[in-house]
Amino acid sequence: MKYVMVFVGICMVCLNVQAGPNINIGVVYDYLAGDKSTYLKRVYNSGDSTAFVKINVLEIIYNSDGTSSEVPVKVQADASARDGLMASPARLIIPAQGMQGTRLLFMGERDRERYFRVRFVPVVPEKEDEFAVSSEEREDYRKSLTAGVNVMAGFGTIFFVRPKDARFDSVIEDGPTTYRVRNNGNTVVVVDEFKNCSKADEADCEPTTKHHVMAGRAFEFEKQAGREYRFILVEGDARKNLRIAG
Helix, strand or coil: CCCCECCCCCEEECCCCCCCCCEECCCCEEEECCCCCEEEEEEEECCCCCEEEEEEEEEEEECCCCCEEEEECEECCCCCCEEEEEEECCEEEECCCEEEEEEEEEECCCCCCEEEEEEEEEECCCHHHCCCCCHHHHHHHHHHHHCCCCCCEEEEEEEEECCCCCCCCEEEEECCCEEEEEECCCCCEEEEEEEEEECCCCCCECCCEEEEECCCCEEEEECCCCEEEEEEEEECCEEEEEEEEC
16 A cells, blocks of 8 residues: 555553553544634543653654654744644643543644644653652652552653644545545545455455545455455545555
8 A cells, every 4th residue: 555654653662561640542543623723632641540641742754655754843934823733731740530631723824735733641740740749749749659560651652733724635546456546636535444355255354454644645455256345434524434455
């Protein structure tokens, strides 16, 4: 399958096993519509102790050869604000079995689509972390974690910021042996829940996959006799169920 960018969220395991904070960020792909500037992201803590979570944002830059790099978010030319995505607040204190939200705010030009990696990292609070807790509370928290064996896992999302004039234009090319979805728009489309199954045996399926097709690129697969291909083509809020016979 050529010319398809597949993004993977980050998971960082920091300690060992058992009690402690246990955060959940829900979906690992988020999309900011062209007519919106903020997005509420909820973070849940299903653990049995408070989670102190730092939020880090990096911009993903894609090169013409398909490679990418992650760079800090820049400040606008007049130094008045950041040029990109920021989290407010960037520090969350989430009680056990509780939830807190952060607003992801985009500032800057929206003439093209931009991509960001947002990391949610549980930490043991330190003085320089700027969490609103006293030295005594920090020490008590550290002692509560070291009293047992704990897991502190952080996660990352990919955040898509669509251009202000987001335009969807997916072109289907259904050839004798090859099926292609070409993205002629200016923002990402999603080939969701892609399934490759045998017509004769519904249990004979390859693993279900998800693909992000960036502007100017295409998703394609080779059709095989006796197989059936099903997926949902997602263009913003619009969803279309497709089924293709091999």
